[in-house]
Amino acid sequence: MKKADAVIIGFGKGGKTLAGALAGAGKSVIMIEKSEEMYGGTCINVACIPTKSLIHSAALSAAAGGEFSDKAARYAEAIDKKNLLTSTLRNKNYHKLADHPGITVLTGTASFTGPHSVNVETADGTVLVEGGQIFINTGARPFVPPIPGLKESRYFYLSETMMELRELPRRLVIIGGGYIGMEFASMYANFGSEVTVIQDGEAFLPREDREIAQAVLSSLNSRGIRVLLSVQVEKVEDQDDQAVVTLKTPDGSLELTADAVLAATGRRPNVSGLNPEAAGVELTSRGAVLTDAQLKTSVPHIWAMGDVAGGLQFTYISLDDFRIVKSQLLGDGSRTTQNRGAVPYSVFLDPPFSRVGLTEQEALEQGFHVGVGRLQVAAIPKALVLNNTTGLLKAVIDLDTGRILGAHLFCEESHEMINLVKLAIDAGLPYTLLRDSIYTHPTMSEAFNELLTNIVPSRV
Numbered sequence: 001m002k003k004a005d006a007v008i009i010g011f012g013k014g015g016k017t018l019a020g021a022l023a024g025a026g027k028s029v030i031m032i033e034k035s036e037e038m039y040g041g042t043c044i045n046v047a048c049i050p051t052k053s054l055i056h057s058a059a060l061s062a063a064a065g066g067e068f069s070d071k072a073a074r075y076a077e078a079i080d081k082k083n084l085l086t087s088t089l090r091n092k093n094y095h096k097l098a099d100h101p102g103i104t105v106l107t108g109t110a111s112f113t114g115p116h117s118v119n120v121e122t123a124d125g126t127v128l129v130e131g132g133q134i135f136i137n138t139g140a141r142p143f144v145p146p147i148p149g150l151k152e153s154r155y156f157y158l159s160e161t162m163m164e165l166r167e168l169p170r171r172l173v174i175i176g177g178g179y180i181g182m183e184f185a186s187m188y189a190n191f192g193s194e195v196t197v198i199q200d201g202e203a204f205l206p207r208e209d210r211e212i213a214q215a216v217l218s219s220l221n222s223r224g225i226r227v228l229l230s231v232q233v234e235k236v237e238d239q240d241d242q243a244v245v246t247l248k249t250p251d252g253s254l255e256l257t258a259d260a261v262l263a264a265t266g267r268r269p270n271v272s273g274l275n276p277e278a279a280g281v282e283l284t285s286r287g288a289v290l291t292d293a294q295l296k297t298s299v300p301h302i303w304a305m306g307d308v309a310g311g312l313q314f315t316y317i318s319l320d321d322f323r324i325v326k327s328q329l330l331g332d333g334s335r336t337t338q339n340r341g342a343v344p345y346s347v348f349l350d351p352p353f354s355r356v357g358l359t360e361q362e363a364l365e366q367g368f369h370v371g372v373g374r375l376q377v378a379a380i381p382k383a384l385v386l387n388n389t390t391g392l393l394k395a396v397i398d399l400d401t402g403r404i405l406g407a408h409l410f411c412e413e414s415h416e417m418i419n420l421v422k423l424a425i426d427a428g429l430p431y432t433l434l435r436d437s438i439y440t441h442p443t444m445s446e447a448f449n450e451l452l453t454n455i456v457p458s459r460v
């Protein structure tokens with residue numbers, strides 16, 4: 001049996017950062033991670049970092065052009081490069097915790113046996129672990145839709161297995177038009193695959209500003225990416241050396257052939273095998289660990305952080321969850337999920353799309369006196385320098401207070417620019433401050449000068 005002040009289940013962003021902080025404060029910590037391929041968690045091994053490495057390589061490959069065989073060779077090299085990067089990070093992450101005298105890393109699957117106890121199934125047998133405080137950071141797992149033949153198909157992939165494939169698929173069918181599906185669509189199109197995205201809903205990126213969603217869709221289409229809306233997948237069948245995907249469309253049945261079928265249909269909080277009931281930890285109706293605004297579960301000495309807590313699925317939210325827990329354990333307890341401020345996000349398309357705050361429609365529905373600024377990317381000198389004038393920028397302003405309510409940026413470097421707007425929103429700065437600020441030149445952020453100059457009342 002092993003005991004520690006703090007037991008952390010899952011080597012995710014929040015958990016590993018908390019392990020370091022608690023050990024630094026003199027606490028004994030046990031970190032339990034089920035797979036030696038996952039030290040450091042989802043982000044560095046199978047999600048943010050490998051996708052962004054591949055997206056970067058894909059853009060370079062698209063610029064280089066050539067025959068399909070040249071593209072396929074560059075793709076295989078990109079996978080190797082990505083593997084080297086993730087294994088280096090995994091190793092660093094492991095040693096950062098394992099080499100700390102206050103931290104024990106146990107490799108095995110954790111399952112609660114009581115409010116303070118967890119069984120860990122390791123390669124060498126079961127280890128019973130007891131903790132004064134326990135932190136659940138087990139992430140999310142992919143949801144695979146129950147489509148006949150999908151799971152059985154030799155050509156079926158999830159985001160993580162797709163990135164292991166060293167052979168560039170000539171034809172890729174992506175089921176799911178969400179953010180991960182769109183990143184893969186953009187990336188594989190740049191690598192040289194013929195990409196079709198299938199979405200059952202009728203609106204493309206339904207939660208986004210409609211003008212921006214249309215601009216993104218037009219850009220994807222102009223790059224040869226086919227997006228089929230209002231379409232359901234009826235079945236997937238392997239035939240000779242390809243998959244046949246049968247679709248139900250508003251115009252009847254349609255068959256697509258593919259060398260790879262990627263299911264990008266969402267990720268659900270991961271409590272599989274964790275047995276939270278044994279500790280009295282309650283779940284929400286959607287299967288996430290139920291927490292309060294301080295991320296405490298229904299058991300006072302157990303917390304949940306990251307994707308498993310059912311919030312927005314981003315690495316930086318897991319990191320912010322760490323800050324919330326740390327604020328209770330080592331600080332003044334003031335941080336909660338209610339005072340994170342505005343949460344930005346980016347979808348790493350080519351160019352990336354980034355958003356923070358409200359859409360024009362949402363702002364109107366909430367009763368604001370809405371003003372809107374728009375700017376075509378072709379007007380930005382740095383976009384010309386970068387040779388990518390695709391895109392649209394949109395700002396949503398409260399005309400009564402001058403505060404920024406939202407920004408929707410579909411342009412090169414938007415993933416950097418959006419963090420500036422988050423800061424302005426959180427600080428309650430008037431939009432005129434961003435409008436009249438000095439920016440270095442030529443940069444994409446100087447576009448705020450012009451974007452915020454012509455604010456017109458909303459006409460929606």
Ligand SMILES: Cc1cc2nc3c(=O)[nH]c(=O)nc-3n(C[C@H](O)[C@H](O)[C@H](O)COP(=O)(O)OP(=O)(O)OC[C@H]3O[C@@H](n4cnc5c(N)ncnc54)[C@H](O)[C@@H]3O)c2cc1C
Nearest residue numbers: 010012013034041042043047110139306307313314315318
């Ligand atoms: C393809 C893809 C791309 C993404 N890109 C981005 C991006 O660009 N930016 C961004 O911010 N977010 C991105 N995300 C989301 C981001 O990866 C997740 O939100 C984040 O990694 C969640 O971290 P976490 O702390 O919740 O836990 P995770 O990092 O998921 O860690 C959970 C860990 O718990 C382990 N575990 C699970 N169950 C047990 C158990 N019973 N016992 C022991 N160990 C267990 C798992 O093996 C895993 O290592 C992406 C996701 C995907 C799938």
